[in-house]
Amino acid sequence: MDSSQFRAAAKEAIDEIATYYETLPSRPVLSTVTPGYLRPLLPESPPEEGEPWEKIQADISRVIMPGLTHWNSPKFMAFFPCNSSFPAMLGEMYSGAFNAAAFNWICSPAITELETVMMDWVAQLLALPKEFLSHGEGGGIIQGTASEVTVTALVAARERIIRRKLIDMPEGEEKIDTAADIRGKLVALGSEHAHSSTQKAALVAGTRYRSVPAPKETNYAVTASALRQTIQECRARGHEPFYFTITLGSTGTCAIDDLNGIAALAATEPNLWIHVDAAYAGSALLLPEYQHLCPPLAAFDSFNFNLHKWLLVNFDCSAFFVKRRKDLIDTYSITPSYLRNPHSEAGLVTDYRDWQIPLGRRFRSLKVWFVLRSFGAQGLRTFVRRTVALGVFFADLIKRRPDVFGLVTEPAFGLVTFQIRNLGPLGAGARANRVVPVRDALTNGFEPDADAQYAELVNQKTREVYEAVNAKGEFFLTSTVVGGQYVIRVVSATLLSEEKYMERLFDVLVKEAGGDVEQNGETC
């Protein structure tokens, strides 16, 4: 393919992509292919001779399109959003063209320097404490995903506590042995509702892991006293807590751990690296109405959120801020001779490879720059605020039909969790006909056996409705289990999200639950 063929092919691709976005609302969001659909559509082996682009391009609609789940569809309400936007796509286009494995500053100075400035812009936008900006001892770096960031922070935390404990010991075999002994006693902590990536990070780092209780009574958030108690229990067993993921917006319910209380605790635990996982909800910090959450963050070692979730930068783009970049560099810097260069040796430049686990890096700051400029801070605030409001709107719909639904948590950051309480024929033998919201049924002191049986039936019905909605493919939702309750999660935060799609989903849910759609009134 020469450059004139590329010009033609790429412009046609642009038209196809634009049309794809224009037609997103009318497509079923969830692919309905069956496992293994794709292999029979392709030859067993790569072609010997090159093929013309027309032939390849035609296969995008034949082979790929049926197997896509459309994350940018306004009917995508599963997991957390993963938004793209046109300026972000332009960023990826240039990034793919200015292709580089930019591990060092000299590999492409623009790639490093734009990243540093963009992370400072983002930190300002979110009103992060100044400690996380690059001007002092801190700074930001773009990583692929929040799960990679968690590993990066946790391993750096593990090595930091070992460095501190062995600071006076000379290098050598004895130090390596002692470090191995310490490593074997270390325990990483996270809320029982923390994303599974913390547990996985502890596994990668080879440390112990223990979860901190975060029950319904604290709205599924970790309190300072729960954390303190877990720390004490670990120490009583001879283990040393060295890392804690504090969650700002849990995956299940968008719960926020007690930031202020744990910030106070942090002052008494200097060897405990506290990492803020705000993967989804972090984006909301650009709204003044959420910025009361920011001051306590100054007490923590690192902060992470994904611009690829809610901030219109396409996947992947996870912003990782640290208060002391030295904590990363002291762990991750290994410089073999083929990576030496005068700029790095003079200490004048940032070599981001020394802040992370992989060597190479993509030019991801370009799409951040394009998105921040194209939408402007105001445009982003308007978007995020609008989608937070959609959660409130949907929760209000849910509350309108206590005969069918029970809200499990109040809407938070656009996320609504609820159960189906209209048990219908399923619950005939149990408490199905009682007209009480599920959460009342689950908490208001019925006889234990009957309650447990009822809760189980509600869980079962919720699961059935959830699976029935997804099986249709029009909407894509996810479910989770919190405090023993099987709940449906709905979060609608794509660029195309609108009230009318929430209303339509509401009608679909009522219908699948066997409720009377007429009673919904004028939603659809």
Added chain:
Amino acid sequence: MDSSQFRAAAKEAIDEIATYYETLPSRPVLSTVTPGYLRPLLPESPPEEGEPWEKIQADISRVIMPGLTHWNSPKFMAFFPCNSSFPAMLGEMYSGAFNAAAFNWICSPAITELETVMMDWVAQLLALPKEFLSHGEGGGIIQGTASEVTVTALVAARERIIRRKLIDMPEGEEKIDTAADIRGKLVALGSEHAHSSTQKAALVAGTRYRSVPAPKETNYAVTASALRQTIQECRARGHEPFYFTITLGSTGTCAIDDLNGIAALAATEPNLWIHVDAAYAGSALLLPEYQHLCPPLAAFDSFNFNLHKWLLVNFDCSAFFVKRRKDLIDTYSITPSYLRNPHSEAGLVTDYRDWQIPLGRRFRSLKVWFVLRSFGAQGLRTFVRRTVALGVFFADLIKRRPDVFGLVTEPAFGLVTFQIRNLGPLGAGARANRVVPVRDALTNGFEPDADAQYAELVNQKTREVYEAVNAKGEFFLTSTVVGGQYVIRVVSATLLSEEKYMERLFDVLVKEAGGDVEQNGETC
């Protein structure tokens, strides 16, 4: 930016990108900006109001272009190549549009299924042993970089040996304690010339690391006996070797460890996970003349090479093959409730998140598909073969001027390493005027003191010439140190690479070394 603005902006971007590629040969390859150049070109904070695309786009040439190092330039001869190509760019365009955090099959079935089929295509193309294809117990997965792959393999290796040792122990605290004790004794191994990512991976995994000697006498390759001896030494200290990176194409000189000998050793060390790092040179396995290297690979646990280096797929795209995918899944599978879905539970689908450390994943197989089809197997073979020949061509130029250069290793996979032996005024007080190639001077039994002094002067001169060439910015080279020798590395394997650029570099080197360019003859 609405979709019609996107159509216009993106088409202009396509023209700009095509023009960029057309003009690559005439641009200085290496950016000459000074550290900190970019920040003053941008405002301190993101704009409040959104900006029009015209304004943003104009800043690409003002702010970004001066700070780019052009990895796709034919004058880029540093590190290893990082190639892009037009079909790969089209792949990234669609991937950015079909944006998804595709951790599960259901997140977008096409993303998982195309990846499985493409990895099978790639394995066939490289004549990898059938154990690495997905039909049996193995299979391939795309990761970002070879360094991430090394961590992924090494941690899986660590957990595999622990699982095997503790297979009869019931779950519980005692098992966790015993596992921690074992972990503290584990040692990962790699050639002294293995990429630094193995040492870094051991650091991440919290295990010991020990390098295996690979001296000049074995052409910087690890032999089976060297590996066996290191294993025995580790055991004598009470440590347990559990992982070895076998290098197929070392970073410094493209050395190949003894594949056949170590394959035989592997049969006697079932708990030693042997991971093949063929990050760069792996691409050459698509040429029949290199496929004699493939049969012994069947003895190893995993194999990795980067399509983003030599195979025209832009960064990032690292293919990771395992013989038993269970080895990965047994380590990395953690399934919280919000990731459960009927397809995964039925075991019908691949959830690649369980093969890797991060959760989310990009749609990278699309660009692999486009590149393999657009070039065809033949087109890729022609390209790789042509760049291997460029290494031979350049080494022949070097050999033509023994008064100026000394080859350090024979050309391998297009990589040439050499020193400057024309010491000029620098060497006046030493052995500078002896007309012998450097490697003779370094090996042929001169008096030790004078030899060491001479070698040091050669190293110094080589470094000076290397830095002088890079400072000009026309070419970008890297250097390394092997066996105490400071050498310049030249590898020219971009899509635009041609003999005329090798000739031009040769003239520049002769001139910088103070040699008489006239004697080069008709190179330029």
